[in-house]
Amino acid sequence: MLKFIGVGSAFNTRLGNNSAFIKEGQEMLLIDCGGTVFHDVQQLDLLQGIHKLKIMITHTHPDHIGSLGEVIFYCYYILKIKVEVFYPNEALIKSYLRIIGVTEDMYVLDGNCEVDFELNGLGLIHAQWVQQVHVDTMPAYGFILNTEEQRLYYSGDSSQIPDKVIEELENGELDVIYQDSCGLDYEGNVHLYLYKLADKIQPQYRKQVYCMHLDQHIKMDEIRGLGFNVVEREPVPNRIE
Ligand SMILES: [Zn+2]
Ligand SMILES: [Zn+2]
Numbered sequence: 001m002l003k004f005i006g007v008g009s010a011f012n013t014r015l016g017n018n019s020a021f022i023k024e025g026q027e028m029l030l031i032d033c034g035g036t037v038f039h040d041v042q043q044l045d046l047l048q049g050i051h052k053l054k055i056m057i058t059h060t061h062p063d064h065i066g067s068l069g070e071v072i073f074y075c076y077y078i079l080k081i082k083v084e085v086f087y088p089n090e091a092l093i094k095s096y097l098r099i100i101g102v103t104e105d106m107y108v109l110d111g112n113c114e115v116d117f118e119l120n121g122l123g124l125i126h127a128q129w130v131q132q133v134h135v136d137t138m139p140a141y142g143f144i145l146n147t148e149e150q151r152l153y154y155s156g157d158s159s160q161i162p163d164k165v166i167e168e169l170e171n172g173e174l175d176v177i178y179q180d181s182c183g184l185d186y187e188g189n190v191h192l193y194l195y196k197l198a199d200k201i202q203p204q205y206r207k208q209v210y211c212m213h214l215d216q217h218i219k220m221d222e223i224r225g226l227g228f229n230v231v232e233r234e235p236v237p238n239r240i241e
Contacts, residue, residue, distance in 0.1 A: 001150050002031070002178065004231045005040045009182065009191070009215040010063035016040050016233060017063040018213040020154070020178070024121040026051040031154065032058055035066025038074070043236045050079060054117060056127065057087040058156030059140035060096060069100040076106040084108045086115055088129045089139055123148045130165075132158035135190050144174075154178045157213060159190050161200055169205050177209045178231065183217030194218060198226050 003023075006016020017034025026049055030037075033055055041047060053075055058064055068085075075083045083106075087093045090111035094104065114128045126146040134140035134157045142156040144165075151173060153165050157180050168174040182191040191213065201209055206227035211218070214230070223230045 001147070001152065001176075002154075002231075004212070004233050005037055005044065005046075006034070007212055007214055007231045007233050009213050010061065012214060012216050015214060017066070020231075021046065022119065022122065024119055027120040028053050029119055030055045030071075032056070032064040032156075033066070033068040033071055034063040038067035038070040040236065041071065043239070044234055047074065047079065050075075051081060052084075052120075053081065054084045054086065054119070056143065057085060057093065058142065058154075059134065060092060060138050061157065064157070065096065069097065069102050072097070072102050072107050082106060082108050084110065086110045086127065088113050088141060092139070130162060132156055133160045134158055150175045152176045152178065155180045155192075157191060159192055161192060161197065166200055169208060170202070175208065178212050179209055180213040181211035181218060181223070181228075182213070182215045183219065183222075184215065191215070194223065194226070197228070203227050
């Protein structure tokens with residue numbers, strides 16, 4: 001159900017910063033808004049005709065919020081709409097936005113751990129944030145998103161996958177997982193090494209798991225060889241990959 005603007009890790013800018021979206025008519029849900037995202041959103045013309053934009057922010061690393069200010073400014077000044085930002089630590093995101101000149105009258109913030117909202121054509125959506133294990137310098141979250149069609153898990157950046165998520169996948173409650181996956185394994189890794197993911201997910205469930213936030217070391221044929229899926233970016237005409 002999710003489409004992707006970028007699928008790369010912070011330094012793998014060739015694939016764009018990892019960011020997903022659902023666009024239905026004049027309404028859009030955007031997941032993360034890293035440094036390369038506003039540029040790609042403009043290239044894809046995604047904000048054309050948008051009347052309602054909701055943005056879920058998983059954490060405050062630059063490859064996840066680097067162009068959030070530009071998107072809010074563009075919506076406020078050009079589209080004349082206020083972005084609705086979902087992030088479960090209000091004080092942190094408010095202070096970041098204040099520092100970059102985004103004032104509180106330009107956006108609406110929802111800091112709840114569970115939220116319900118409607119999106120054109122998709123009906124009522126329930127989102128529940130899940131605390132992640134990423135870095136010591138900031139909180140990081142993933143979420144479970146429940147629509148009338150699908151229940152999905154989105155990891156954000158995380159070095160682990162919660163047992164509860166795997167249980168839900170195995171007992172048929174979860175339809176799809178989007179998981180931060182990387183190609184290097186080392187002590188203190190803040191992302192999830194592909195083969196650690198493979199240790200956790202039985203082969204019969206791997207088709208439901210989409211690897212994302214790809215670093216320069218991960219290989220597409222290795223991901224697919226293990227039976228996982230991999231997310232793909234929306235194509236932009238004339239972009240050199
Ligand atoms: Zn990241
Ligand atoms: Zn991160």
